[in-house]
Amino acid sequence: MTRPPDGPEETRVSEPFSIGETGGTPRRAFLKLLAGGAAGGVLVEILAVAGCGGAAPEGPPTVTLPLEDLPPGTRLVVMLGETPVEVRREGERVIARSLVCTHQGCTVKWREEENRYRCPCQEAYFDANGQPLLGPVSKPLPEFPVTIAAGVVTVATTLQD
Numbered sequence: 567m568t569r570p571p572d573g574p575e576e577t578r579v580s581e582p583f584s585i586g587e588t589g590g591t592p593r594r595a596f597l598k599l600l601a602g603g604a605a606g607g608v609l610v611e612i613l614a615v616a617g618c619g620g621a622a623p624e625g626p627p628t629v630t631l632p633l634e635d636l637p638p639g640t641r642l643v644v645m646l647g648e649t650p651v652e653v654r655r656e657g658e659r660v661i662a663r664s665l666v667c668t669h670q671g672c673t674v675k676w677r678e679e680e681n682r683y684r685c686p687c688q689e690a691y692f693d694a695n696g697q698p699l700l701g702p703v704s705k706p707l708p709e710f711p712v713t714i715a716a717g718v719v720t721v722a723t724t725l726q727d
């Protein structure tokens with residue numbers, strides 16, 4: 567993992583969230599990053615789906631986590647296969663947004679102090695809703711469907727149209 571160029575970062579071990587696949591065995595998250603920064607102190611967690619053995623998945627993978635573990639303002643970053651996805655709660659609404667730049671596929675990073683995402687590759691910017699602002703991008707950051715039921719947030723891995 568490379569360290570982002572724009573701010574201090576501290577790594578610590580996470581409390582596990584359940585990450586499962588439809589019809590499969592739940593998997594455990596294991597890595598958590600706390601993104602520092604004077605302006606935000608926003609919690610950023612990276613949950614990696616373990617690629618360990620077991621039964622073959624019977625459907626598209628999903629990510630689930632307790633809503634209570636996603637307080638307003640929190641930005642969780644989960645890995646859906648090779649795709650980093652930000653899961654963010656705004657009030658009672660939860661948004662899951664791809665962090666893959668729509669220009670050439672670099673990973674964008676949220677910049678709390680600027681209230682926008684930045685792509686380090688060709689210096690593109692997306693607004694807080696994932697819409698392109700500056701640089702060589704014309705498409706927004708895609709979002710994944712999110713459902714909340716019985717206090718559990720589920721992120722599907724099929725991109726929304």
Ligand code: FES
Nearest residue numbers: 667669670685690
């Ligand atoms: S890949 Fe993001 S600006 Fe080019």
